[in-house]
Amino acid sequence: MSDSLPGTLGSRPRSAAQASGPRLATLLGPTGWARRALLTTLSIVLGIGLWWILSKTGFDLPTPPQVVRRARELLADGTLEKDILASLRRVVLGFALGCLVAVPVGFLMGWYEIARALIEPWIQFFRAVPPLALIPMMVVLLGIGETPKVVVIFLSSFLACVIAAFQGVVSVDRTLINAARVLGASDLTLFLRVVIPASSPYILVGMRVGLGASWATLVAAELIAAQDGLGFRMKNAQTYYDLPTIFLGVICIGLLGMVMDRLLLIAERRLTVWQERR
Template sequence: MGTVTAPAAQPVREARRRRVPSRARGLGLNLVALLLGIGLWALLAGLGVQGLPGPVRVAHRAAEVLGDGTLEGDALASLRRVLLGFALGTALAVPAGFLMGWYGVARGLLEPWVQFFRTIPPLAIIPLAIVVLGIGETPKILVIALGAFLSCVISTFQGVIGVDPTLVNAARVLGAGDRVIFTRVVVPASTPFIVVGMRIGLGSAWATLVAAELIAAQQGLGFRMQQAQVYYDLPTIFVGLITIGVLGLLMDRLLLLAERRLGGWQDRR
């Protein structure tokens, strides 16, 4: 048995050994890109480009708002809205995408509405949501959920209809029913598309959130940047932008980690 399994296991071990240096190289390139970006930023600030604040000045402002708790409160308020809206949008989008891809009747009923609302930017719905639902948390979360839903549902739908028919036919030949085919073939094959849709939806959620907070909010990163704009407080605006970018990047990396766990059976470059 050893002579049979060893050759099969050898390529797997070699692939794992190659993956570790590849990840280290990728992290090194990420660090280089970060340093180059900060260096370019400092250079432009030193040249006095439109009063652009430098990294040191922004770092000092970040330390100030961290010290008095302002940044923590704003970040938690925005993060809570994004998480609630994003979770609601994706929780609705994944089943809807599966239904549209698996059942022709559901596709005929749902797809026209999905395509219709996709042509309307979520930002355009914010004034209507505020007029109808007020200026509380509900309209913000619903608009964020809509942005995440529209991004994820199309990706899930494409994942389902893009499943290789050979896999489905092979499962049917082996005696699998629709439920087994759906859970064992369609869902795993669609996972990468779902994650891509969730990543796009996450970006849409953050963009929609900031716009909603600019219009009506008492706390949040978008609200704080709007207040800073009134007083031409560029360092505070940069602190808000960087915080949003860092939080969004961390959430995106968590989605990638989940995708690797769920789609570990797939070949990767």
Template sequence: MSVVSDIAVSEPGNRRWAPGNLFWATLSFAGGIGLWWLATVAGFSELPTPWSVLTRMIELGIDGQLWLDMYASLRRVLIGFALGSILAVPVGFLMGWYNIARALIDPWIQFFRVIPPLAIIPLAIVTMGIDETPKIFVIFLAAFLSAVVSTYQGVISVDKTYINAARVLGASDGTIFARVIIPASTPFILVGFRIGLGSAWATVVAAELIAAQSGLGFRMQQAQLYYDLPTIFVSLVAIGILGLIMDRVVVRIEERLTHWQERV
């Protein structure tokens, strides 16, 4: 058990969805679908009906094209997100723990943060070619910038009471870092991962719109040329489902790793 969990003992709250919350979430989802359907049948919108989108999704699923596009996009997101997150955590710790590292790295982080990944895609394609490398690179960059800032913020936000208490107990700097800084920073790191996932999906779609031969973003671009709105919606729904599943996985990991933290 870490020093943080020894000091900040609190009654862990239950962050899992209760049956009542699940009911309201299901009701909200059904209400959104109902409003969509009403808008289409009443002529208020040119959007396809939910039934036409579902029918098109089944067709693409049976044809196998949907699964291929989902695999292509998911593979790019997972590789870029994993590489960006793995690198972001040690860099964030360095920035938060050592002032020299912060002075050297932080200006570059802030510089690239204000540049949209979409603006880097053309440069990445010109310098890295049109294969998978530029797509994965821009996803990596988006995930890295989100995670490194959160990790750094987590380190500098650690309550000094924990550090002082650990020193009073005779802990060395290495022990303080391993058993105080890292556990206390974990919630910030995981929030950065969740933000990075959203950035990764937004970036992969943008990358596939510009230069790709497969993927959900590529499929949307092709559907746009033929004004195939149901196919566009199928890709949007697939991205939303995949992103939601990945986000829930991170939330469950957060619950396991931060069970000591006081919940509201």
């Protein structure tokens, strides 16, 4: 009789088993974190294995132990840490400034017809010009200090993020805007409570694209009379045909970019919990 009574002691084991069922299915299911972690680890191992095989079969590539040994040497004298911090500082500063400027500009373009007509032609013009092509002009106008490096990275992130912010605003459901107006929402309330939340997925995706563009521009930006940085170290290693250092720079840039992208992805998921996902 106790099994049929809810809340009795006899019914608890079955309830616990039923409750643990979905958790176990989530853990081991196709979308569970354990499966993803296993596949990610397998992918990394296979990639390193393929790299090792290619380096041993005639391709002019350094082996993974050679790169690890070079990393230890550069860490021992502080060079690698200095280069990572220098590159990270430039990317974070240029990317942050690019996003801070791009979001309000994108909102203005999407919300006001006049602003769109005035600003959009220039955005489209500079999108067609690679930021790297502006390096000679930046050197002439801004010198060879840190400023031109940050400005080049700023432009690459800004142009990616501003289009996403603009698209987010123009994609807001008009029904939501009309409903808010009917309920008496002011323009400021409408903007803060409807437009910004509805366009945030677009903005965060644009930020991820802008972050990738910032790292992609880093190496070229550090060619502007830099004395440190991963791009500078790779360019300097090219002169001496130092392949382990070049590979180490590529790996560091890839890992740093991946970590920052994961952080943006976590922020995106937390800020857009209301959005339906597959």
